[in-house]
Amino acid sequence: MTYILRPVQTGDVQPIYEMAKSTGGGFTNLPPDKKTLSAKIERSIASFIRVGDEISDDIFMFVLADDEAGVIHGTCQIFASVGQRWPFYSYRISALTQHSEELGRTFRADILNLSTDLEGCTEVGGLYLHPNARSGGLGLLLARSRYLFIRNHRNRFADKTLAELRGVIDPAGSSPFWNGVAGRFFGMSFQEADEFNGKNGNQFIADLMPKHPVYIAMLPDSARAVIGVPHTSGRAAMRMLENENFVWEKYVDIFDGGPTMSVNTDRISTIEKTNDGVISDIISYEDSNKIADANMVKMLICAGQLNDFRCAYGWVKQDKDNVQIDMICAKSLRLNIGDSISFVPRG
The missing domain is CATH 3.40.630.30 (Gcn5-related N-acetyltransferase (GNAT))
Structure with a gap:
């Protein structure tokens, strides 16, 4: 699933x-x-x-x-x-501080201000x-x-x-x-x-x-x-x-x-840590050994603009601007080799 x-x-x-x-x-x-x-x-x-x-x-x-x-x-x-x-x-919580010389005391009141x-x-x-x-x-x-x-x-x-x-x-x-x-x-x-x-x-x-x-x-x-x-x-x-x-x-x-x-x-x-790349290879997810050998990392991946935007978890390996992703994620996000994606560590 x-x-x-x-x-x-x-x-x-x-x-x-x-x-x-x-x-x-x-x-x-x-x-x-x-x-x-x-x-x-x-x-x-x-x-x-x-x-x-x-x-x-x-x-x-x-x-x-x-x-x-x-x-x-x-x-x-x-x-x-x-x-x-x-x-x-x-409501913005602010404070009002008032001092009485006669009493020799300072009072602080917390206030809700409509904002x-x-x-x-x-x-x-x-x-x-x-x-x-x-x-x-x-x-x-x-x-x-x-x-x-x-x-x-x-x-x-x-x-x-x-x-x-x-x-x-x-x-x-x-x-x-x-x-x-x-x-x-x-x-x-x-x-x-x-x-x-x-x-x-x-x-x-x-x-x-x-x-x-x-x-x-x-x-x-x-x-x-x-x-x-x-x-x-x-x-x-x-x-x-x-x-x-x-x-x-x-x-x-x-x-x-x-x-x-x-x-x-x-x-x-998430915005600070996100990277971009172009898909250079799509790895068969069923081949778990190949994914392990490729040192792929679970990522949050997105692709597409506006109404074509899609996002899912998938496996990624980045080499400069080129990235490898797993086949199931590629299929879910309708991606092919040469497509651009953005990705960030799952966290």
């Missing part, structure tokens, strides 16, 4: 919808609404075929597929420039892998393939890339952060707000969210405890982001308080 990452197609809507229903909530970029997902897929298809090499309001949606079996196991997305259609809101600082950044998000496929490095394949796509279409993306991690959600599907902050102003539950945002965008936040700072000390303990804390299922994702040089710069999601990680796009580790 060979898994490949490829651009989403119109016929993928049903399996993506089934995955969206199983997320458990809090996945704004993957709402369990077939109409919304269909519109997103159509928008993605238009982005893949758009003529031009500049940053635009593109969304690129991918699926992890076993095309031979006709099964989709995961999905992920890239938003070329956030804040194009609606403002991109975050659109991150508008114009590229966002990687919407990553979901079916529980039955969470092994063999498939999560890394999903996540890192996006960075390869960004690298090989660099002019279409911003100089800063961000990733929003889902925040803490309790067993009942409620968000302690939402209940302690925004929920007090919106008159709707976290599930209702999250679903509305996924379907309609977040303009309602601009209409209703108070613009004044929120003093963290005035929030209930339950809300304070989850600020900047990822959901338990997102801790591995946070480690993967840190390994790619993403850092937390005190921005949190206004819905669930989850951390927003960011990085200079060209400093993403």
Whole structure:
């Protein structure tokens, strides 16, 4: 079985919808609404075929597929420039220090400030892998393939890339952060707000969210405890982001308080470590001795531009600009001798 990452197609809507229903909530970029997902897929298809090499309001949606079996196991997305259609809101944690001479004391207050600082950044998000496929490095394949796509279409993306991690959600599907902050102003539950945002965008936040700072000390303990804390299922994702040089710069999601990680796009580790080459030979994968003798290394390999982009694991040996790859990977990615590929150590 060979898994490949490829651009989403119109016929993928049903399996993506089934995955969206199983997320458990809090996945704004993957709402369990077939109409919304269909519109997103159509928008993605238009982005893949758009003529031009500049940053635009593109969304690129991918699926992890076993095309031979006709099964989709995961999905992920890239938003070329956030804040194009609606403002991109975050809370930025800052501090206010005040001193009283009479008391002889200095007080420091941590504050949540509503911010659109991150508008114009590229966002990687919407990553979901079916529980039955969470092994063999498939999560890394999903996540890192996006960075390869960004690298090989660099002019279409911003100089800063961000990733929003889902925040803490309790067993009942409620968000302690939402209940302690925004929920007090919106008159709707976290599930209702999250679903509305996924379907309609977040303009309602601009209409209703108070613009004044929120003093963290005035929030209930339950809300304070989850600020900047990822959901338990997102801790591995946070480690993967840190390994790619993403850092937390005190921005949190206004819905669930989850951390927003960011990085200079060209400093993403996968982008820095990727090499290019031309296929000089294709080695039979069944001949394991030949692969061992050739000192081939397991790599993440991609080829093709825009709608022809494909990515998969394979075996590679590089000799200057010439590379050897294994036959199964070559077949999966539709490659022949003389084709160009990009590749990076599996990690």
